[in-house]
């Protein structure tokens with residue numbers, strides 16, 4: 001089984017949450033969740049990048065309440081943060097993605113659910129009820145299989161398709177290897193036996209790699225998916241202005257500036273550093289979101305000030321799921337929203353529309 005100690009761990013702070021998750025999960029699962037690619041330089045840099053900005057404090061006594069509501073591709077949400085897609089959630093808690101979806105929906109927050117979910121996309125949709133949900137698509141080797149998943153997502157009430165482009169092959173993840181994590185021991189993929197995870201990458205001196213297993217993820221394939229669905233398309237894994245322009249030309253209505261939590265290309269830039277150039281390149285042609293290293297409400301405020309419309313949260317949601325299932329996720333997301341509202345009030349901003357570039361300044365180097 002995956003859990004080592006009681007799941008009734010309570011947490012009051014982010015630090016307590018992370019420590020409790022590490023205590024709760026078996027070492028191999030912890031290695032899977034916490035680890036990144038290679039020496040984890042990008043994974044660490046994602047978090048550290050938020051320390052390069054200060055929030056300009058301009059408290060105004062007339063700001064006494066804060067409104068976090070916004071829209072994402074036209075859909076109302078209670079706050080500008082969302083649950084990022086993460087695979088195999090039953091490996092951290094038996095209630096899996098259904099617990100996460102129920103918690104996000106209860107708070108009126110967007111949840112994005114992975115192709116590689118342990119629960120089926122239909123059962124996740126049922127757990128989310130009327131809550132906003134997007135489906136994350138890993139392009140499959142056969143386009144027909146990708147299109148089949150898109151159809152199912154349409155029927156199950158997902159309101160956007162998020163195509164992840166940064167994982168044609170899996171990153172090489174040292175910590176995962178060292179911890180002994182093996183996908184074949186994790187619960188099966190809920191979306192059916194034909195759904196494939198991205199293959200392992202090439203080994204320079206041979207090995208089992210077969211280039212034909214890599215799904216075609218050209219912009220043309222993405223344009224094909226876009227033409228095949230009425231749902232808006234979001235491209236996840238953009239880190240350059242050129243990539244952003246390609247995605248918009250292929251019909252993306254939204255982009256996630258992301259390096260997959262530092263799990264793919266070690267030494268890819270931290271998402272926050274890549275954000276301003278992408279916001280500039282895209283202008284008003286698409287919504288720009290960011291994930292990677294977002295841990296707290298004040299991080300969200302910095303990313304919003306630099307032009308993100310919303311931020312996604314990956315690992316901390318898994319920590320919370322591990323520690324308390326649905327209640328744990330609800331508690332963490334609630335803490336996050338409280339801290340965002342508190343930071344805004346202290347910074348003198350009453351609503352999301354008042355958050356702009358003037359709110360932050362670069363921290364002096366040194």
Ligand SMILES: Cc1cc2nc3c(=O)[nH]c(=O)nc-3n(C[C@H](O)[C@H](O)[C@H](O)COP(=O)(O)O)c2cc1C
Pocket residue numbers: 032033034046084085086087114115116136164236258259260261262263291292293294312313314315316318
């Ligand atoms: C355990 C784990 C599994 C993930 N699985 C997926 C996935 O199936 N699809 C995907 O697009 N991104 C996946 N991601 C990446 C997240 O969507 C997101 O980009 C990343 O976790 C954000 O960084 P953070 O963990 O620092 O918040 C995964 C991340 C983690 C930690």
